[in-house]
Amino acid sequence: MRKAVLTGVLLSLAGCGQGDSLERISGPTMGSSYTVQYVRTPWGPAPEQVRREVERILEGIDKRFSTYRSDSLTEAFNRLPANSCQPMPADVLELVRVGEQLAQQSDGAFDLTVEPLLDLWGFGPQSRSEKVPDAQALAATRQRVGHGHLRIVGEQLCKDAPVEVDFNSIAAGHAVDLLVERLKALGVADLLVEATGELKAIGRKPDGSHWNVALELPRDDRQIAQQVLAVDGFGVSTSGDYRNYFEENGQRYSHTFDARLGKPVKHDLAAVTVFDRSTLMADGYSTLLFILGPERGWEFALQHEIAAVFVTRVADGFVSRSTPAFAQVNKQ
Missing domain, CATH: 3.10.520.10 (ApbE-like domains)
Structure with a gap:
């Protein structure tokens, strides 16, 4: 996305x-x-x-949202395993809420957690080459995608699956x-x-x-x-x-x-x-x-x-x- x-x-x-x-x-x-x-x-x-x-x-903005620098808050969150939380600034949580609004309005077509798909198809920061993935790899990657795995608890962003967020759409x-x-x-x-x-x-x-x-x-x-x-x-x-x-x-x-x-x-x-x-x-x-x-x-x-x-x-x-x-x- x-x-x-x-x-x-x-x-x-x-x-x-x-x-x-x-x-x-x-x-x-x-x-x-x-x-x-x-x-x-x-x-x-x-x-x-x-x-x-x-x-x-x-x-x-770069330090908070970039998926191309390892020291950004977004990449630190993306490296966390399932059932983890990370404190986030107010504007990061605001963009998560906006992403959730857009996901609900589009019945899930818009989703901030498509980072693994971007990498798989060759468009993301961890990409190796642009290519059509095989069905098995696609099925496995889709298990790591879904806005429903994100939640905000106080001033923390949490996930119950190993999802990765990508804010490049907003x-x-x-x-x-x-x-x-x-x-x-x-x-x-x-x-x-x-x-x-x-x-x-x-x-x-x-x-x-x-x-x-x-x-x-x-x-x-x-x-x-x-x-x-x-x-x-x-x-x-x-x-x-x-x-x-x-x-x-x-x-x-x-x-x-x-x-x-x-x-x-x-x-x-x-x-x-x-x-x-x-x-x-x-x-x-x-x-x-x-x-x-x-x-x-x-x-x-x-x-x-x-x-x-x-x-x-x-x-x-x-x-x-x-x-x-x-x-x-x-x-x-």
Whole structure:
């Protein structure tokens, strides 16, 4: 259920600033990159302070949620045997609760405990190679997957089976929300924050125009902007199968898993983009909708009034459609 590599899937089109009033900082994070653009005012924080705060928050996210560093809290929990508990910070427990909500809403298709499946199929941190596993290995691995094996006891995360959690479907959205709230607390009112492709835009650019976000056509050969939107106050997240996959015997296998089957999803939905006031929820819902596919995902989005754009493969290219709730997003 790992998210697509989204750097470039949502391209910030910030335009030109006026003098030194438009600041931009960027760097590596969570195996990808981040970019923060904001309007600097005479009474606002210095760029050096902004960079320090941004990198402090992102380093904390990495130490809590990364599955690629052995010293993270997530990996320490994943190494624990069944019937174990570990104290966790409040935001880790919050994301576990969000994961449980999404799991229940999707009847178990979304699941934070798919890490063993990711490794088995070649997409996880302990992967050896991308391949279709044999039936016996798949059956054994599925015994170590299931959100129902997690529970929160006070300030501890506990498990009654040797499950392993993977927050990659929601951690980046959470990081963006933390960055936005911190920058607002520092006095920054107009900004666009992006981390690993998840982003949120608030306010306007120095020339008074809105921040623009381009939705990319889901092609793996080149980047083509399908639609450009003016966004204010929304988090944006895209999930798709066109950047992180492998092919075997003519079959395409995505990095996104339906936990109920223990296999990558297989349908004609190429990408889904979700807009939500919470980037965390945009992140989670884009994954959930992509797992459910073009029909069930569309029905779910309508039922829950989710602002989303679905891009589906057809014989001669792609077809795009947006939910009614999407109409409130574009400010142009």
